Amino acid sequence: MEKYGWAGYTIICILVVLACGYVITGCSPKDGESTAGEAAAQVIIKNKGSDTMVNLAQAWAEMYTGITSTASVEVSGGGSGTGVAALINGTVDIANCSRQIKPKELEQATQNTGKVPQEFIVGYDALAVYVHHDTPLNKITIPQLAEIYGEDGTITKWSDLGITHTNCPSDKIIRISRQSNSGTYFYFREALLGKTRDFELGSLDLHGSKDVVEVIGRTPCAIGYSGMGYATSHVKMLEVAIADDAPYYAPNLENVLAKTYPIARPLYMYSLGEPTGEVKAYLDWILSAEGQKIVEKLGFVPLANN
Amino acid sequence: MNILRKKSAANLPFSETVIELFIRLCGLSSIIFVFGIFFFVFREGAGFLFNGLGLGQFLTSPEWYPTSLSNKRYGTFALILGTFSVTALAMCIAVPFGLGAAIFVSEFCSPKLRETFKIIIELLAAIPSVVWGFIGLTLMNQLIITVFNAPIGLTMLNGSIMLALMSVPIIVSIAEDALKAVPDSYREAAEALGATRWQVIYRVLLPAAKNGLLAAVLLGAARSIGETMAVLMATGHSVNIPSGPLSWIRTLTATIAAELGEVARGDEHYQVLFIIGVLLFTITFVVNLIADLVIKGIRQE
Numbered sequence: 001m002e003k004y005g006w007a008g009y010t011i012i013c014i015l016v017v018l019a020c021g022y023v024i025t026g027c028s029p030k031d032g033e034s035t036a037g038e039a040a041a042q043v044i045i046k047n048k049g050s051d052t053m054v055n056l057a058q059a060w061a062e063m064y065t066g067i068t069s070t071a072s073v074e075v076s077g078g079g080s081g082t083g084v085a086a087l088i089n090g091t092v093d094i095a096n097c098s099r100q101i102k103p104k105e106l107e108q109a110t111q112n113t114g115k116v117p118q119e120f121i122v123g124y125d126a127l128a129v130y131v132h133h134d135t136p137l138n139k140i141t142i143p144q145l146a147e148i149y150g151e152d153g154t155i156t157k158w159s160d161l162g163i164t165h166t167n168c169p170s171d172k173i174i175r176i177s178r179q180s181n182s183g184t185y186f187y188f189r190e191a192l193l194g195k196t197r198d199f200e201l202g203s204l205d206l207h208g209s210k211d212v213v214e215v216i217g218r219t220p221c222a223i224g225y226s227g228m229g230y231a232t233s234h235v236k237m238l239e240v241a242i243a244d245d246a247p248y249y250a251p252n253l254e255n256v257l258a259k260t261y262p263i264a265r266p267l268y269m270y271s272l273g274e275p276t277g278e279v280k281a282y283l284d285w286i287l288s289a290e291g292q293k294i295v296e297k298l299g300f301v302p303l304a305n306n
Numbered sequence: 307m308n309i310l311r312k313k314s315a316a317n318l319p320f321s322e323t324v325i326e327l328f329i330r331l332c333g334l335s336s337i338i339f340v341f342g343i344f345f346f347v348f349r350e351g352a353g354f355l356f357n358g359l360g361l362g363q364f365l366t367s368p369e370w371y372p373t374s375l376s377n378k379r380y381g382t383f384a385l386i387l388g389t390f391s392v393t394a395l396a397m398c399i400a401v402p403f404g405l406g407a408a409i410f411v412s413e414f415c416s417p418k419l420r421e422t423f424k425i426i427i428e429l430l431a432a433i434p435s436v437v438w439g440f441i442g443l444t445l446m447n448q449l450i451i452t453v454f455n456a457p458i459g460l461t462m463l464n465g466s467i468m469l470a471l472m473s474v475p476i477i478v479s480i481a482e483d484a485l486k487a488v489p490d491s492y493r494e495a496a497e498a499l500g501a502t503r504w505q506v507i508y509r510v511l512l513p514a515a516k517n518g519l520l521a522a523v524l525l526g527a528a529r530s531i532g533e534t535m536a537v538l539m540a541t542g543h544s545v546n547i548p549s550g551p552l553s554w555i556r557t558l559t560a561t562i563a564a565e566l567g568e569v570a571r572g573d574e575h576y577q578v579l580f581i582i583g584v585l586l587f588t589i590t591f592v593v594n595l596i597a598d599l600v601i602k603g604i605r606q607e
Binding site for chain 2: 078079082104169170172174179180181182185186190195197198201203204205206207215218219220
């Protein structure tokens with residue numbers, strides 16, 4: 001009889017995973033108290049969404065808690081889609097999103113809560129193309145990247161890029177990517193391939209911005225993309241050109257602000273309806289010079305007018 | 307003492323009914339849960355399963371493009387192969403080790419060593435799967451790169467080793483119980499006939515305990531098929547038709563875990579993930595059914 005017990009156990013394990021996903025997409029669980037210890041009389045601003053932005057949102061929340069006594073901010077990640085889902089259910093005050101909200105989601109949120117989500121661009125994220133620091137390659141073009149990542153792409157070996165990669169005996173390019181519904185994946189795919197072509201299957205689809213850089217740092221044959229702020233000493237960021245005959249630009253503050261670096265995207269925050277009270281104060285502070293300083297500190301790119 | 311006993315005796319009919327009802331409910335609950343879970347999972351995916359998703363394509367196409375903007379394709383063939391290959395390789399590693407350890411514990415150990423051994427094996431079973439995943443991601447990754455000169459260590463082999471380590475405790479404890487259940491008279495009779503220790507094990511114990519041993523192996527396999535976190539982290543999570551132990555793969559469970567968090571509810575992609583849940587459910591059901599039939603067949607012999 002024990003056999004059934006174990007089989008059931010396995011099934012339940014799987015279903016718990018399903019159920020968790022269900023809960024996450026369906027309704028927002030009570031967020032972890034990331035800024036715990038504040039008095040109960042304060043207004044609590046609930047902030048949820050993009051994994052790319054979670055460190056940034058956390059840093060803002062911590063800083064903001066220090067300068068105000070009337071509000072505290074609860075931050076949790078889970079992904080852009082998760083944040084928007086919570087916004088649709090009306091369980092968060094601000095959703096973080098590393099992509100723009102979809103028309104369908106906007107409509108759902110309006111229908112469900114009676115309020116129209118308002119969009120705020122709070123900074124920029126440059127996606128850097130990373131390789132292992134031993135790779136004898138310093139620059140790459142968008143068309144080359146498209147052939148590396150795109151379906152039926154023609155570049156599969158390092159020698160196809162015109163280099164001899166001595167630390168990668170197999171010469172095969174190992175493509176590191178993200179799980180197929182992350183905001184980063186969507187953005188990178190569109191920047192490379194537009195809306196009609198897909199990525200070639202067989203890439204390693206990792207689960208977080210940090211994991212990508214971590215794995216590339218251990219893998220000489222690898223190439224991958226992740227936020228500019230995640231660079232470590234084991235990896236190298238490539239300079240990128242929009243076309244074969246265009247100039248190359250390194251992923252750094254100046255180039256992103258000048259809009260010359262080709263793969264940078266805005267980071268969004270969405271509030272339910274026109275923000276009021278503490279939420280408005282918080283968003284205003286984020287957009288202020290002080291809030292934008294934190295953006296820069298965490299390796300993202302602040303808004304141009306600051 | 308006497309008074310107490312009288313009192314409870316007086317209450318007996320009532321408490322008896324309550325307890326019986328409760329136990330009956332407990333018994334029924336497992337059936338209700340299993341069917342309830344199956345129903346709800348199935349209901350989430352049913353709309354798309356019968357209306358739009360080609361079952362043939364779903365099961366035989368290796369093209370998994372759930373978020374494509376131009377041409378969405380939901381083929382799980384590569385994922386199914388991934389699940390089966392990583393489980394099969396894990397069993398190749400875990401079965402010899404698990405059964406070997408079980409034979410050692412039940413036949414060769416001194417009682418004191420056996421207690422220590424069992425505690426350690428239980429400890430092995432208590433390690434959370436995410437910790438195994440972490441070991442796979444860091445330690446085993448590096449090891450595989452060094453030993454096999456592979457470009458990257460996040461491979462089927464890595465996942466299989468993690469799964470093997472996770473299912474060995476199950477195999478050991480159940481197989482050991484099965485061996486213990488073989489009457490001592492069998493061993494004594496065999497030894498009296500002049501059998502060596504190896505002959506006793508090979509000719510007498512293993513055939514006598516084969517039901518239990520088979521159950522142990524199948525439970526280990528079921529654990530591997532259902533495992534999510536460790537394979538998600540250790541196998542590279544790549545939609546690939548596996549070509550060898552060093553190819554990187556993706557499993558059905560890992561796909562659900564990685565993608566369900568970010569899909570819009572009620573979306574096609576969301577429904578497909580639930581259909582994958584139904585598929586997993588079916589696979590486990592079939593594994594159990596086979597186990598049942600095999601065991602029954604053995605009994606009838």
